Amino acid sequence: MSVRDRLAHTFGLARDSREAAAPPADRRGVTRRSFTLGSIAAVGAGMAAISLSSCGSSDVKETSGEPQVVDDSQLVGVLDGDYESADSPYTAVQEFTLPLGTLLFHSGGSWAAALMAPESSQHVNTLGTMSLSTGVLNTLIETPTQGAAYEFFDVRCTDDVFAWVEIDYATRAWTLIGQGLYNGQLNGDPVQLDSGDIDWEPPRFTTWNTSVIWQKMPLATGGASTEDSHCYQWTLGDTEGRELWTSHGRFAASPHVADGVLTIAPRVNVDEGTYYGMTAIDLTDDNHTQRDQLVLPSGVAPFEAVYVNEQFAFSIEASYDGRGSLGNMGTFIGREGGPYIYVRREPLACVAAWGSRYLIKAQTSHFVVDTEAQTYATLSAPDRSVDYGDWPASEGATSQFLSYATIRNEQGIPDHVTARVFSL
Template sequence: MRLFGGKGITRRRFVAGSAAATAAAAAAVSLAGCSGGEDTQDTSGEPQVVEDESQIVDALDEYSSADASLAPTYTWTLPLGTLLFHSDGAWSAAMMTPESATSINTIGVLSLSSGSLVTLVTTPTGGGNRDFFDVRCGSGVFAWVEIDYNTLDWSLLAAPFADGSLTGDPVELDSGDSDWDPTMFTAVGSTVYWLKMPSTSGSSTSEPSHCYSWSTGDSDNRQIYESPGRFATHPRVCGGVLTIAPRVLADQGTYYGMTAIDLNDADLRQIDQLVLPAGVRPFEAVYMGDSFAFAIEASYDGSGSLGNMGTFIGREGGPYVYVGREPAACPAGKDSRYLIKVRSSHYLFDTAEQTYSVISCPDRSLDYGDYPASEGTCDQFVTYAAVKNVQGMPESVTARVFTL
């Protein structure tokens, strides 16, 4: 695998506490917020098979239940069918119900200060049988994927964005056919980061995977990372650090190494890495401060504690704060507070105070309740949920903004 040169933004720091040696003592992991440190973490690159239970802090067992939880700063009612997505600015990317019969959906943004929905693109630029597949919004760029569900041909497009409007024409950043998965991507500031990965079937299965970036005004994209196999998770950018989960140790087996890359550095230095046990695939991963917050979707026999289903906070060598619930989304939070999505609600953990509380979903939410439209470190935690009317029929979407 190889790193390539590129651009950057900022970063945050995280300070890990120590685990107690006795079973009765609880360990703490505390956040120090933003400090702008630039030191590379010492890592061995060896798979982390954790058998020592003193390295695992079970937050639901060892933390205290807090009396109060977060209350929403804003609550809005949106049209049924609205989906919200991560944004690093004052607008959340949105996929909405169609405004005409020419498309199954439209894309735009939701103002996180007024609750206004703004449609930006009503019809896929590719025309024909194409539909909108995914969308993200940075403070200076709006990006989306269009797909033809008949052929599985897809394109990633982006346009400059400011103050709730597109300020330039769309640019096609990448494309693929059925041999290549529709890209996973994120948008931060004026930059889009995305993954190009071969499909698990087709004629390109032996091809490497790549991570690219493009900023508004660039004439071409930049290759950031090449993996000998498929990446395991979406790319996430938090505090100027890109988190990806490429294949590593390819000559030894199937290993995923959650990798943190400093986007501030011209050489894109790898500042941290945590290699999971053989065969263990992360479901989500983001570098928040100086630690990985990552989720494992299933339990893996014989892989130690890091092969258990749940969400972990820590780095190579431990200790790890652990939440033993089935994960459903990327962790989010700020400073020492972590928000972790479970089936219908969100846990709010404070690793400094060693407390937890629950953010309940809105009344009459359907199925999985609230879903987050935020990831990694954020000042505002955004959620949305489909709700029923008094007759039990789906009626609208409730969006909420929590100030962290």
């Protein structure tokens, strides 16, 4: 989940509409559309720009592409008596105290990206990394590369690449930048990956190995609302970004990667109505083979989705009347044809998993759902945590689960952030 969404949860900000105007017929993006971004100069370092080009992929396998309208007979209700309650299998192996306002994002590996709020009039926020083994925060960038009008908007990293978005809130212009990372420190020169203006939403993005993957989408209302949306990948050292998918309408969820498989939720069947197809793409295959797809009922948009253990772990943010059981609010685990494991709680973040255990964010804590043992447990939040309690920094498939929470002092005032690492 992006910084924007986390702030929306905290301050009650309205989410942008995820639905675009209906475009022409749906198909894969193989138009060879490309363009080159203008060169810019970074503060203190040269910054190159990349060009973006499109590519094809293989056909969908073992899926019908038809909307999956199912009833409750295909649901396994975790909290409705189908699973048994159990003791939590995990305790924190590391616990760190961090400055108030720190936000963490863990895409796997030994480092988490950090958006920090230093006590300084010169910088609204700064970017850095946190070591999962020591909890040490490294401040990497204090000043936006695009100038004084810009602020840091979002950030991600792996052990090898660091990516961030800078935004001018007055004009809504934004830039996505990538750079190498080594031992928690920046390496090489920054590269401008993409940019947009007031008509284009700041990108939802993730990092995987040495790659940055992002979605460029027009705002649902604005001068570019009828334009296509695109999903791109850039790999460290490349001068060109590669287009993975064209969606004739906005994507419904942020991109996530687990075990080398990217999950996106483009518009599909657009000549028939508003349909979203959660799609799994193999990033380890040069052809980016489509591994799986699950099309939701008409009008139902996934809040988050990730492909783990050959099935989709996805969530629905609201209840949709007349759409069947997959139109219910909650979190689901399954693929086309069912059955679907179902957690009947409001979803708040992307699912994380390791083996048969899935960590699902609840209001103040996490459920640990074991699909093999058919049990569920609770991963309790730290004492005196504020509002949304323990928040997941990790997503997808990970052997180390990182969470963090804002903690109140004895007077009830937010005092610091506690980060915890669980070995899965």
